[in-house]
Every structure is written in C-alpha cells, then in structure tokens.
Amino acid sequence: xxxxxxxxxxxxxxxxxxxxxxxxGYQPLAEAVxxxxxxxxxxGRLAPxxxxxxxxxxxxxxxxxxxxxxxxxQLEMEGLLTLVPHSGARVSVLDFDEYTELYRMREAxxxxxxxxxxxxxxxxxxxxxxxxxxxxxxxxxDSSTWLEYDRRFHLESYAEAPLPRVxxxxxxxxxxxxxxxxxxxxxxxxxxxxxTLEHNLILNALERRDGADAESLQRSHIRRTRxxxxxxxxxxQK
Numbered sequence: 068x069x070x071x072x073x074x075x076x077x078x079x080x081x082x083x084x085x086x087x088x089x090x091x092g093y094q095p096l097a098e099a100v101x102x103x104x105x106x107x108x109x110x111g112r113l114a115p116x117x118x119x120x121x122x123x124x125x126x127x128x129x130x131x132x133x134x135x136x137x138x139x140x141q142l143e144m145e146g147l148l149t150l151v152p153h154s155g156a157r158v159s160v161l162d163f164d165e166y167t168e169l170y171r172m173r174e175a176x177x178x179x180x181x182x183x184x185x186x187x188x189x190x191x192x193x194x195x196x197x198x199x200x201x202x203x204x205x206x207x208x209d210s211s212t213w214l215e216y217d218r219r220f221h222l223e224s225y226a227e228a229p230l231p232r233v234x235x236x237x238x239x240x241x242x243x244x245x246x247x248x249x250x251x252x253x254x255x256x257x258x259x260x261x262x263t264l265e266h267n268l269i270l271n272a273l274e275r276r277d278g279a280d281a282e283s284l285q286r287s288h289i290r291r292t293r294x295x296x297x298x299x300x301x302x303x304q305k
Contacts, residue, residue, distance in 0.1 A: 096130060100138035107149050108158055109245045110211055115160040119148065139179075146243035157245070163303040166247050167213050170293035174286055177221070180237060181269075182282035183228035196223055200270055204263045210252050213259075217248070220266060221234050224273060251296055265291075 107113045121135040127137075139156045139242060142148040148156045199220040206212035218241060255262070265288045272281035 079222065081147065095126070097134035097137040097141075100124065100128075101141050104138060104142060105145070105147060105242070109242065110143075110215075111249060113158050115158050115246055117158045119156045141278060149246075155235060159243075161246055161250065161303045166244075166296065166303065167293070169244050169247075170283055170289060171245070172238075174289045176233060176240070177225065177237055177289060178282040178286040180225040180228045180230060180233055181273075181285045182278040183230060184250070185227075185229035185273050185278040185281040186227050186276045187229075188276055191260070192223060192227065193270075193274055196220060196270055196273065199223065199268050200263075203266060207256070208260050210248055210249065213252060214248055217262075218245075224269065224285075247296065248292075250299075251292055254299060255295060261291075 103121065112117070119139065121132050121139055125132045125262045138143060139148055139150060143150050143156070148160055149159050150156050199216045203213055203220060206216065212245070222238065222241065225237060228234060236283045256294040265284065269288065272284055
C-alpha cells in the first residue's frame with residue numbers, strides 16, 4: 068500500500084484534539100496522528116509492511132511534516148513502525164526472533180503484575196472483567212471484537228497493581244505483539260474454547276483475590292500462546 072487509506076486520513080481530520088486553525092500549535096495534531104495511526108495498526112486497517120508517507124499525511128492535513136514526524140517517531144518507539152532512511156515509515160512486520168523475545172518478557176512481567184493486582188481487585192473491576200470475558204466468548208467469528216476484548220480483559224486484570232512503570236511497559240508489549248495476537252487468533256480459531264477456559268480460570272482466581280493462583284495461570288496462558296505460534300514459521304515475514 069503506497070499511502071495511508073482514506074479512512075485513516077478522515078479519522079485524523081475528525082479528531083477533536085486537532086488545533087482549531089493551522090498554526091495554532093503542532094502538539095495536539097501530533098497526538099491526533101499518533102493516536103489514529105496507532106489505532107489503525109492495532110485494529111488491522113494498516114497491515115504489516117504498509118508504507119506510511121509522512122509527506123502525504125502532512126499534505127492532506129494542510130500542515131508541515133513536523134507533527135507527522137513526531138507521531139511516527141513515537142510509534143517507532145512503541146515498536147509499531149519501522150523508520151527507514153530515505154524510504155519513510157512502514158508498519159512493523161512479524162519477526163520470529165522479536166516474537167520470541169517479546170513473549171518471554173511478557174511471560175516474566177505480566178504474572179508479577181496480576182499477582183499484585185489480584186488481592187486489590189475491586190467489585191467494580193471484576194464486573195467489567197466478567198463482561199469482557201463474555202464478549203470474548205461470544206466473538207469466536209469476529210477477530211476484531213475478540214482481539215479488542217481480550218486486550219481489555221488482560222490489561223484490566225493488571226490494573227490494580229501498584230506498579231505504574233510495569234503497567235506502562237506491559238501496555239507497550241501489548242502494542243508490539245498485536246500483530247502476533249492476530250496471527251494467533253487465526254491459528255487457533257477452531258480451538259478458542261481452550262482460551263475461554265483459561266480466561267475463566269484466571270477470572271475465578273481474581274474473584275478469590277488469589278494472587279499466587281492468578282500468577283501461575285497467567286504465566287501458563289502466555290506460554291501457551293508462545294509455543295502455539297512457534298511452529299508456524301510461515302506466519303513470520305522478514
């Protein structure tokens with residue numbers, strides 16, 4: 068794809084954080100571009116390898132390239148884009164070594180977060196987790212909904228942990244592994260009942276405020292994702 072899709076440009080233009088008039092400051096525009104390009108990558112509108120031309124976005128928005136460049140640099144820091152000198156930005160592609168490393172880091176960090184979160188879990192947050200678990204189970208034929216609520220379920224399960232730096236790191240890991248999660252969904256779509264069972268076990272441990280059990284279950288949940296995708300070399304692009 069040579070340039071960003073029309074829907075992405077329209078979403079950026081409609082973002083309420085845009086400055087009221089050209090020249091009124093580039094930071095809100097940079098934030099809007101960052102937010103909308105990130106969303107387009109995470110929901111699959113921008114596929115791995117898609118080229119994003121900062122000149123085209125800037126031209127279409129009637130602005131300089133500065134806010135667009137700031138947005139693309141931020142997304143590179145998040146691991147969602149790769150900036151290539153004299154070529155522009157491309158949506159990061161699937162890479163086996165990166166996948167293995169990211170999932171091993173997730174396997175180490177996320178169980179720690181849920182162990183700290185479980186004893187502090189509120190009734191209100193548990194109610195949201197039940198809702199998310201039900202939406203995941205009902206979305207077996209809808210990858211976008213399944214991925215959205217799977218993400219919400221897990222990030223919500225960590226949210227009571229008094230570890231702000233760890234939680235920020237985890238969110239970055241989730242951004243970086245979104246493409247792998249999409250590949251995982253299609254790989255195991257016929258066996259999503261196993262994932263549903265694991266989510267219910269994790270939810271049950273959180274309802275009991277059992278940090279040790281939640282930690283063990285979460286570690287196994289992430290490890291199974293890693294080992295399930297590992298044999299499928301055809302999914303990884305170089």
